[in-house]
Amino acid sequence: MSQTKIRAALETALAGIAPPIDTANQNFAFTPVTGQPYQAPYLLPAEPNNWSLGDGSRQERGIFQINLQYPPGQGPGVACARAExxxxxxxxxxxxxxxxxxxxxxxxxxxxxxxxxNGRWMLPVRIRWFCNL
Known part of the structure; x- marks a missing residue:
């Protein structure tokens, strides 16, 4: 259940960036619009940390990677501005x-x-996160 909530928290924040662009979420059908940029977010969990035995507490960790996909011919600056x-x-x-x-x-x-x-300019952005549970 915590992975679902972690993903939701990060994807909701990403969706709030203005101006919005299309998003290709994992395991959902998506067809890019010709000439339009889109972002593809991936939740990449890492091995959890366990501080003690018996109390069930742990620290989830990982990377939230967003692959920015921009049409050709726009140069790297537009994708870099979105990455920033x-x-x-x-x-x-x-x-x-x-x-x-x-x-x-x-x-x-x-x-x-x-x-x-695949015929687009791809710029990855990696966000390292953790969550104490």
Missing amino acids: LIQALFHRGASFTKDWVTVQIERTAEIGEGRED
Whole structure:
């Protein structure tokens, strides 16, 4: 249940960035619109930390990666500007809550190296998060 809430907290925050762009969420049908950018978020959980035996507490950790997909011919600057909006929202120390689960951002979001991907310019943004449960 906590993974569902973690994903919801992060995806809700991402959806609030203005101006909005289309989003290709995992395991949902999506057809990109020709000439329009979109973002594809992925929740990449890591191994949980367990501090003690018996009390059931743990720390969930992982990466929330957003692959920005931009049409060719726009140059890297437009995608980079969007990546910086994401980086500003998911800044180190930010927190996002869904119900009783609060996800905290551990580090400044990483803007990766852009590259061609299926006829589009893809720029990954990696956000390292943790959640104490």
